[in-house]
Amino acid sequence: MSFAQTDEIQVYDAEIVEPGVVNLMWHQNFTPSGIKEPAFPGAIISDRSYNGVPEFAFGITPWFEQGLYLPVYSVSKGRGSTLDSVKLRELFVRPHAGDHTFFYGVNFEFSYNASYWETRHFTSEIRPIIGLHLHPFDIIVNPILDTDWTGLRNYDFVPAMRLAYNYSPKWTFAAEHYAGYGPLHQFETVNDQYHALWAVVDHTSKFLEIEAGIGFGLTPATDKVTLKLMLSRDLAREIIRKNKLAERAEFDPVLQGLAPLRSLLALLGIGRDPFSMTPEERVLDAYFDRLTAYAVDKSRVIVIEFQSRDPELAARVAAQVLERHDGDRERLAPRPEDLPGDDRGRRRRAPERQDEHPERGDSPPRRHPAPRPPLSSEWNSTTNSWNSLT
Numbered sequence: 472m473s474f475a476q477t478d479e480i481q482v483y484d485a486e487i488v489e490p491g492v493v494n495l496m497w498h499q500n501f502t503p504s505g506i507k508e509p510a511f512p513g514a515i516i517s518d519r520s521y522n523g524v525p526e527f528a529f530g531i532t533p534w535f536e537q538g539l540y541l542p543v544y545s546v547s548k549g550r551g552s553t554l555d556s557v558k559l560r561e562l563f564v565r566p567h568a569g570d571h572t573f574f575y576g577v578n579f580e581f582s583y584n585a586s587y588w589e590t591r592h593f594t595s596e597i598r599p600i601i602g603l604h605l606h607p608f609d610i611i612v613n614p615i616l617d618t619d620w621t622g623l624r625n626y627d628f629v630p631a632m633r634l635a636y637n638y639s640p641k642w643t644f645a646a647e648h649y650a651g652y653g654p655l656h657q658f659e660t661v662n663d664q665y666h667a668l669w670a671v672v673d674h675t676s677k678f679l680e681i682e683a684g685i686g687f688g689l690t691p692a693t694d695k696v697t698l699k700l701m702l703s704r705d706l707a708r709e710i711i712r713k714n715k716l717a718e719r720a721e722f723d724p725v726l727q728g729l730a731p732l733r734s735l736l737a738l739l740g741i742g743r744d745p746f747s748m749t750p751e752e753r754v755l756d757a758y759f760d761r762l763t764a765y766a767v768d769k770s771r772v773i774v775i776e777f778q779s780r781d782p783e784l785a786a787r788v789a790a791q792v793l794e795r796h797d798g799d800r801e802r803l804a805p806r807p808e809d810l811p812g813d814d815r816g817r818r819r820r821a822p823e824r825q826d827e828h829p830e831r832g833d834s835p836p837r838r839h840p841a842p843r844p845p846l847s848s849e850w851n852s853t854t855n856s857w858n859s860l861t
Contacts, residue, residue: 478524478543478556480669480686480699482611482633482647485568485576485600487536488528489707491764491775491792496703499523505694511590515555517694520547522555531764533566543588555588564600576600591619609635609645616655624656629665635673643673647684651692659692666690667697679704710791711754714784721780722757723750762792 479498488494505517515522522545528538540558547553564576580596582589595618602611610633617627629652635645651665652658671684680703688695711717720726748756761778775792779785 478522478540479526480649480684480697481682481701482613482631483562483576483578483598483600484602484609484611484633485564485574487534487562487564487568488530489759489762490530490532491762491777492530492707492759493792494528494530494703496526496528496701497523498526499700499702501698502694502696503698504696506692513587515545515547515550515553515587518548520545522546524556524558529764534564536562536564538562545588550587553585553587556582556584558582568602569604572604574600574602574604589619591621594619607637609633609637611635625654627654628652628658633671635671641675645669645671645673647671647686649686662690663692664690665693667693669699678708707755707758708751710788711758713791714788716758717750717754722754724753724757725750762788764792 478500480500481498499521500523501521502517503519505520507516507518509516522543524540524543526538526540528536530536538558538560540556540560542554543556543558545553545555558580560578560580562576562578565571565574568574568576577600578596578598580598582594582596584592584594586592597616597618598613599615600611600613602609613631615629615631617629619625630650632648633645634647635643637643647669649665649667649669653664658664666689667686668689669684669686671682674681682699682701682703684699686694686697686699688697716722763776763778764774775789777785777789777792779788
């Protein structure tokens with residue numbers, strides 16, 4: 472037995488983006504020496520194949536993040552370039568997991584797959600997250616269960632583990648182990664199980680976060696050598712630079728002068744001392760303090776709000792957050808004729824009718840007094856499209 476291709480080789484650490492922030496991560500994997508036979512009849516052959524996917528993460532609350540993988544793609548022997556899958560994920564975590572010694576969470580993924588990517592079109596993942604921050608070491612376990620919705624006894628146990636050493640704020644070195652034991656009702660024999668050991672390095676720069684690694688198969692059912700590269704970009708910094716927020720005193724307490732009370736609190740160690748922070752850290756703190764995102768009850772509407780003394784700036788930043796979220800989704804959406812299976816026809820966008828949203832003008836209750844118009848993104852299940860609301 473051999474295991475099918477995967478697009479995401481990563482151990483989740485329960486850290487999510489701030490509410491209202493859009494993050495883009497690009498997963499890329501290459502298998503220079505892999506299994507030369509398909510995992511199932513008609514499957515993509517992993518040997519010398521390249522696959523990847525852009526992953527969009529959008530922070531909803533301090534404990535909830537939504538994600539979209541679109542599109543999963545491959546370049547492989549015999550098939551060339553293919554579109555393989557689309558995935559949605561819902562990630563629930565302990566808020567501010569990086570600040571706690573013990574952290575936890577759970578991730579749910581829902582996939583629609585081409586027939587050469589998985590044996591069934593609809594599959595899902597349940598990924599519990601358990602970990603410890605033992606500075607400078609991290610220990611993280613993801614006891615993952617994969618399902619193709621054919622019964623509880625057929626859930627596959629595919630755990631992942633990570634032991635990391637945080638050498639500095641910018642560099643982390645880690646060992647990761649990925650396994651596939653087979654269905655819960657009867658594990659595969661050791662030779663038929665998937666086991667890969669990885670050496671991984673993470674680097675955080677001013678504009679990009681990088682994770683790179685090399686994995687070695689430990690059993691005959693595992694690819695011998697696999698490479699991975701993950702590039703992550705924080706769109707918050709891009710919006711800060713584009714609007715020159717660092718040049719505005721309202722976003723940097725050092726520029727506008729500290730209030731006596733805040734200076735006293737910082738001196739007593741109760742509050743953060745702005746003088747101990749870099750200018751970028753001060754502006755990022757102010758940016759996130761002024762940015763709010765929340766879902767309207769009993770709807771699929773997400774409201775983005777931003778506070779500023781300048782009403783035009785507040786509206787512009789909120790619009791840019793929404794534009795990044797919706798614009799990236801549109802740019803990477805595959806054409807209907809490229810989607811796998813008979814889902815092609817159903818994915819075509821229908822023109823929006825004006826009378827389908829009779830209550831569009833009704834705004835949700837305002838949660839802050841600043842004069843900023845809420846901007847929202849609404850999923851319309853009738854037209855299968857994202858609509859920007861003002």
